[in-house]
Amino acid sequence: MKKRRILARVICLILAALMLASVMYVIVGQDSAGAVSQSEIDNLKNKKEQIDRKRTEIRAQINSYEYEQKSLLAKKQVLDTQMDLTEEEIDNITEQIQLYTELIAVKEVEVEEAQKREDEQLRLFKERLRIMEEGGSISYLAVVFQASSFSDLLARLDFIEQISKYDEYLYEQLKAAKQATIEAKEALEVAKAQQEEQKVQLEAKRVELEQQVEEASRLIKAVDQNIAEAKALYEQESKAAQDIQSDINKKVAELKRQQEQSGKAVVGTGKLVWPTPSCYIVTSQFGRRFHPIYKEYRMHYGIDIGAKYGAAIVASDDGTVITSTYSSSYGHYIVISHGNGMTTLYAHLSSRLVKAGDKVTQGKTIGKCGSTGASTGPHLHYEVSVNGSRVNPLQYFSGYTIK
Known part of the structure; x- marks a missing residue:
């Protein structure tokens, strides 16, 4: 009988400890939920790349x-x-x-x-x-x-x-x-x-x-x-990819906000320069199109510029490199935060000359044009995002030619 009482007390102590640990985990999780790191964003991007x-x-x-x-x-x-x-x-x-x-x-x-x-x-x-x-x-x-x-x-x-x-x-x-x-x-x-x-x-x-x-x-x-x-499976995976991309956009925006608050972020001029000084020919515009590789109609969230292989790719404005990596779709690509909720993306590069965390100035060469990832030939895929939403880049430029 005495042994049973002792065993009951031990079980109660274990349960109490587990409950306390759970409460502490929730509290810690809530305290750290607001902090966003680049590695967290990169993990999400890797997950999206797998999808x-x-x-x-x-x-x-x-x-x-x-x-x-x-x-x-x-x-x-x-x-x-x-x-x-x-x-x-x-x-x-x-x-x-x-x-x-x-x-x-x-x-x-x-x-x-x-x-x-x-x-x-x-x-x-x-x-x-x-x-x-x-x-x-x-x-x-x-x-x-x-x-x-x-x-x-x-x-x-x-x-x-x-x-x-x-x-x-x-x-x-x-x-x-x-x-x-x-x-x-x-x-x-x-x-x-x-x-x-x-x-x-x-x-x-x-x-x-x-x-x-x-x-x-x-x-x-x-x-x-x-x-x-x-x-049905494709739609399911597409929904998952959209959800992850939405999460990425939110975390990127939060990371930029944190950097701006901490004084680490570089705020751009707000006036973008053309990313390929050697070529001003737009081969594919922003909007819905028939994808040349996936053979389906889908949204094209940027523009394609028909630069030659190895042509210099420059930063459109001052800013901080928040992503410099490779994915199966974008190939080698770079994302720069220019502050005030604006980012630019440069994809399908043959090489990247900057890494995450680098400060860049407007016009600085950050990579070379290529055809990596889901690409049918040398070109630059260029995106502009404002507060996490991708917008038509051509509204910021003039002097280009649409092919």
């Missing part, structure tokens, strides 16, 4: 999915066309088979009728011979003995021969007509069989096409799902 890299990877995956989707849709369109043509062929062949069936039926009737005519002609021929042989109305003996002369006899025999030949001729004509009808019927049956064989082949082709169309539809559905999921 930007992830966004770039996701965008590349989306582009890949969309290319696959386009290919699958084109393939399905071809398959659908082939399916329609195959169905049309099957319908045509079915009509041909039906026509052949009807023609064959007609020929079968014609063969039966021809056979009847042949049989009837043969019957009449045989009947005539029987009558003539049995001493009917005309007999060979009557023809011979009733002849008035030898020439009359020859004439009578010739007449009988002509009748016989005519009967034979009619019979052969009927046989030939029947045979022609039979051959026509057989030709129709061969053609019908060929059409039926072709129809079987086309129906097998249709089944194969149906399977291919079904598979293409399944793949398209899967790709559509992948695109939807990737875009």
